[in-house]
Amino acid sequence: MTTPTSTLPARPVPPAKALRRLFLTLFLRGRSSRGLQLKGAPKSVGRRLLSVLIFYALFGCIALTLAGKPVFALAIYLHGMTFVFLGMFVSSSAGEVLFNKEENDILLHRPITPQALLWAKISVLAEISLWIAGAFNLAGMIGGIASGGWAFPIVHAASTVLEALFCTACVVMVYQLCIRWFGREKLDSLMTTAQIFVSIAAVLSGQVIPRMVNRFGDLTAFATHTWWIALLPPAWFASFDDALVGKASQSSIALALVGVLATAGVVWIAFVKLARDYQAGLQRLMENVPPRAIARPAGKSEPRRRWLTILVAQPPLKWWLRDPVSRAAFSLTASYLFRDRETKLRIYPSLAPMLIIPFVFLFQGGQATGGTFQVAFSGAYLGIVPLLAVSILRYSQQWQAADIFRVAPIAGPAAICNGTRRAVLLFLALPVALVFVVVTAILTHGSQLLLMLLPGILVMPIYAILPSVTGKGVPFSLPTEEGKAAGRGLSMIGALVFSFVIAAMAALSDHFGLFYWFLGAELLVVTLLYWALRHALAGKRWEAIE
Numbered sequence: 001m002t003t004p005t006s007t008l009p010a011r012p013v014p015p016a017k018a019l020r021r022l023f024l025t026l027f028l029r030g031r032s033s034r035g036l037q038l039k040g041a042p043k044s045v046g047r048r049l050l051s052v053l054i055f056y057a058l059f060g061c062i063a064l065t066l067a068g069k070p071v072f073a074l075a076i077y078l079h080g081m082t083f084v085f086l087g088m089f090v091s092s093s094a095g096e097v098l099f100n101k102e103e104n105d106i107l108l109h110r111p112i113t114p115q116a117l118l119w120a121k122i123s124v125l126a127e128i129s130l131w132i133a134g135a136f137n138l139a140g141m142i143g144g145i146a147s148g149g150w151a152f153p154i155v156h157a158a159s160t161v162l163e164a165l166f167c168t169a170c171v172v173m174v175y176q177l178c179i180r181w182f183g184r185e186k187l188d189s190l191m192t193t194a195q196i197f198v199s200i201a202a203v204l205s206g207q208v209i210p211r212m213v214n215r216f217g218d219l220t221a222f223a224t225h226t227w228w229i230a231l232l233p234p235a236w237f238a239s240f241d242d243a244l245v246g247k248a249s250q251s252s253i254a255l256a257l258v259g260v261l262a263t264a265g266v267v268w269i270a271f272v273k274l275a276r277d278y279q280a281g282l283q284r285l286m287e288n289v290p291p292r293a294i295a296r297p298a299g300k301s302e303p304r305r306r307w308l309t310i311l312v313a314q315p316p317l318k319w320w321l322r323d324p325v326s327r328a329a330f331s332l333t334a335s336y337l338f339r340d341r342e343t344k345l346r347i348y349p350s351l352a353p354m355l356i357i358p359f360v361f362l363f364q365g366g367q368a369t370g371g372t373f374q375v376a377f378s379g380a381y382l383g384i385v386p387l388l389a390v391s392i393l394r395y396s397q398q399w400q401a402a403d404i405f406r407v408a409p410i411a412g413p414a415a416i417c418n419g420t421r422r423a424v425l426l427f428l429a430l431p432v433a434l435v436f437v438v439v440t441a442i443l444t445h446g447s448q449l450l451l452m453l454l455p456g457i458l459v460m461p462i463y464a465i466l467p468s469v470t471g472k473g474v475p476f477s478l479p480t481e482e483g484k485a486a487g488r489g490l491s492m493i494g495a496l497v498f499s500f501v502i503a504a505m506a507a508l509s510d511h512f513g514l515f516y517w518f519l520g521a522e523l524l525v526v527t528l529l530y531w532a533l534r535h536a537l538a539g540k541r542w543e544a545i546e
Contacts, residue, residue, distance in 0.1 A: 075242060126165065326418045390472070
């Protein structure tokens with residue numbers, strides 16, 4: 001006689017582990033089941049970001065050119081670029097990870113402490129950051145053996161982990177302070193502004209320090225002209241490497257201690273001290289605040305129309321937006337760009353750090369006699385504004401509402417894409433182009449180098465229409481997926497390479513006295529290509545939902 005085997009109840013999963021698994025699953029698979037196939041769903045972070053990690057690993061091979069150099073020179077390059085990548089990724093993803101409206105109805109009434117909820121979200125951000133940082137630094141750690149011996153990979157891995165924690169904690173701390181100090185009405189714009197400054201600071205730190213190494217030499221030797229090095233985070237973590245496997249000077253040891261203490265302090269403030277205010281701030285952020293009533297002019301019964309409605313109804317926009325569908329898409333996109341918190345948190349912090357790179361080139365070459373390439377590159381890089389903005393605008397937390405595009409009697413997405421593209425060109429690309437023209441005029445004292453901006457400006461319509469032709473230009477039609485933020489680096493690097501090509505061709509044609517011939521040929525090619533792309537976009541039809 002056999003006794004039935006008793007089955008023991010499964011051990012309950014700790015809340016912290018369950019939350020982390022939940023947010024990691026959301027990151028890997030997205031927040032929508034539309035088009036999701038169980039067999040094709042990624043099972044790990046590595047599979048989800050495989051193409052991105054391969055790209056970062058290949059891009060990190062540039063560090064092999066510094067093999068055999070002093071430890072600090074190699075480490076400052078690796079940490080500077082890592083700071084750029086991590087700062088951009090965390091700042092663009094933190095808003096969606098930390099403050100998502102869809103999850104509050106499920107989580108906020110459950111017995112979950114604010115610290116546990118915050119730590120679960122931050123652990124996902126930190127894990128993805130470490131994957132990105134590890135892929136980029138892989139070649140550098142191997143090449144660093146020639147500079148710091150076999151201990152260099154271990155030491156540099158430790159300093160990279162510290163840097164990833166520092167980047168993540170800084171962004172979270174800024175959010176927490178905004179929630180704690182300011183009210184609900186000011187919080188949206190303050191969070192956007194804070195995110196922009198964090199992104200800009202990350203890019204500047206990564207771009208400026210490696211160039212200063214070539215100019216000043218050993219930056220860890222404190223002097224009157226290098227005192228500012230103590231204020232830049234990448235130098236702290238590079239000094240960590242130099243203190244353990246490099247020169248081990250007193251300056252390196254001091255900066256390394258600054259990095260360790262700063263990381264510990266920021267982590268404690270963000271994840272412990274301010275974590276108690278996270279849930280209260282989250283509830284305050286998600287409150288539905290009624291819009292302010294529009295004042296009515298004296299003696300009139302109808303409310304005053306918004307400025308956007310008036311602008312669209314007047315020339316020249318009235319002539320530019322003759323099609324009613326394009327006009328509606330234009331107004332919808334402009335409204336999201338100026339009013340929607342989620343859109344502003346995604347667009348402006350993503351654009352701001354990208355635009356720092358051409359400014360660095362411009363300041364380096366604008367006043368020099370050989371600044372032709374720098375100015376041409378700055379103009380060619382302008383195309384990244386419409387390319388990135390149109391691509392990002394297709395994501396929204398209200399993506400289900402975009403199904404109305406398919407219900408409406410519209411054969412395809414062409415008219416909607418046209419309106420969105422024109423809104424981006426007018427409200428984002430045009431102001432940035434004007435800023436570039438003014439800065440270039442100031443740096444070059446109004447010289448003929450201003451003409452070098454034209455080759456890049458002429459290509460901007462091609463950049464703007466490309467996402468629509470490739471099926472990535474329908475606005476607000478896809479659910480937000482944090483993994484896309486890390487993958488956007490691929491398209492940005494492609495735009496960077498193309499900008500270098502345009503700038504090099506413009507500089508060479510100017511050198512040989514053929515610039516105006518080059519400009520005319522480019523105008524002809526751009527016109528024909530734009531006509532072909534418009535024809536292809538007009539022939540596109542709606543893709544199947546599933």
